[in-house]
Amino acid sequence: MKQPLCVKCRKTMSCHHTGINVIEIARSVGPYAIFSGDLFACTGCGYEVVPQYADLPIAMHHHTNFEATLHDVIYGNIRFLVSVERGAEIPENLKEAVEIMERAVQSATSGV
Numbered sequence: 667m668k669q670p671l672c673v674k675c676r677k678t679m680s681c682h683h684t685g686i687n688v689i690e691i692a693r694s695v696g697p698y699a700i701f702s703g704d705l706f707a708c709t710g711c712g713y714e715v716v717p718q719y720a721d722l723p724i725a726m727h728h729h730t731n732f733e734a735t736l737h738d739v740i741y742g743n744i745r746f747l748v749s750v751e752r753g754a755e756i757p758e759n760l761k762e763a764v765e766i767m768e769r770a771v772q773s774a775t776s777g778v
């Protein structure tokens with residue numbers, strides 16, 4: 667796969683972090699699956715995207731270890747992202763952890 671292109675600054679994006687956890691939130695289920703993806707950042711403006719995931723999830727909601735894995739991802743000291751299906755919302759019990767992570771990410775990238 668070619669490197670993603672930042673439409674805003676016309677620069678290629680480089681892989682910034684491999685194996686970042688992405689929690690998918692489905693409208694009907696809530697937390698549905700956890701995937702590992704690669705985070706790319708624009709070399710010009712710092713804008714970030716996850717253009718691709720692994721084919722298989724780390725965990726799915728019907729797996730017996732899903733809640734434990736979800737807890738480890740959210741409360742471990744590892745960066746994660748949340749993908750929210752259209753019409754879905756982040757569950758109340760996860761909102762605080764997600765907001766803390768987003769603030770940490772924004773402060774880490776604000777100097778780019």
Ligand SMILES: [Zn+2]
Nearest residue numbers: 672675708711
């Ligand atoms: Zn850019």
